Amino acid sequence: MAPTPSDPTVSDKTEGATRIQGINRRLILDAALEVFSTYGFRGSTVDQIAEKAGMSKPNLLYYFPRKQNIYVTVLEDTLATWLEPLEHIDPDGDPLEELRRYIALKLEMSAKKPEASRLFANEILHGAPAISEFLKGHLKELVDEKAAVIHRWIAEKRIAPVDPYHLIFTIWAVTQHYSDFAVQVSAILGKRADDPNFYEEATRSVSAIILDGIKLRDENPQP
Incomplete structure (x- = not known):
């Protein structure tokens, strides 16, 4: 029998995924703050932010599809x-x-x-x-x-x-x-x-x- 959304295993996995997403978003925003404050919006790149956050560029783009999205959120x-x-x-x-x-x-x-x-x-x-x-x-x-x-x-x-x-x-x-x-x-x-x-x-x-x-x-x- 497949697990349902109300099952503890599904709930735990959902909460775990949400927690990880929250942590990753915070890592990105903290890294972006440092990069943007140093180089400005135009002088900053998504690659710099991803490197500072310690994650791949594709992973970062999963959370924020454009540099502008990161900047405005910060x-x-x-x-x-x-x-x-x-x-x-x-x-x-x-x-x-x-x-x-x-x-x-x-x-x-x-x-x-x-x-x-x-x-x-x-x-x-x-x-x-x-x-x-x-x-x-x-x-x-x-x-x-x-x-x-x-x-x-x-x-x-x-x-x-x-x-x-x-x-x-x-x-x-x-x-x-x-x-x-x-x-x-x-x-x-x-x-x-x-x-x-x-x-x-x-x-x-x-x-x-x-x-x-x-x-x-x-x-x-x-x-």
């Missing part, structure tokens, strides 16, 4: 991960603590996944052809939502009046500098940039610089 994965900290800013939390946490998480991402930041920066520099709709759609909606939260904090006199969009842009620019311009940072700081506590120090400094700029000031200081 960018989508990167953006989904990057936007999580912004999405989790709590409107009812303490503004300075919420922004401090956001800055810390952005710097942590720069430290752990510099390739992702460089890939995104390269895409933007080329006009964002693969993700322009995402930028105009989901990203804009999310930033508008968080800008409204910051506007509310200002109206409630919890932080100083600043343009919310420029505040968000400033956080992005400063935190991503450490990955996008890592070569420059290392050239200037030398061994200090390799210190295990470097990003902890950077987080303290960047947080102080940005957050001190939005703290409420006493309008009538005592002499």
Whole structure:
């Protein structure tokens, strides 16, 4: 009697195949991130990605039939991960603590996944052809939502009046500098940039610089 889909043997085989497919997709995307961030979309080849992933080109093409498919998926994965900290800013939390946490998480991402930041920066520099709709759609909606939260904090006199969009842009620019311009940072700081506590120090400094700029000031200081 032939096994049916409900039989344990069939179920186990299906789960095993699905697990292997998931592992292979992850291997491909991790390899692609490294290759694309180094050579750009045009300078990268499927052969390079397959070699980096440790699999044959035909095997890779089973999962992603075109280089464009791999590239877009890597960018989508990167953006989904990057936007999580912004999405989790709590409107009812303490503004300075919420922004401090956001800055810390952005710097942590720069430290752990510099390739992702460089890939995104390269895409933007080329006009964002693969993700322009995402930028105009989901990203804009999310930033508008968080800008409204910051506007509310200002109206409630919890932080100083600043343009919310420029505040968000400033956080992005400063935190991503450490990955996008890592070569420059290392050239200037030398061994200090390799210190295990470097990003902890950077987080303290960047947080102080940005957050001190939005703290409420006493309008009538005592002499």
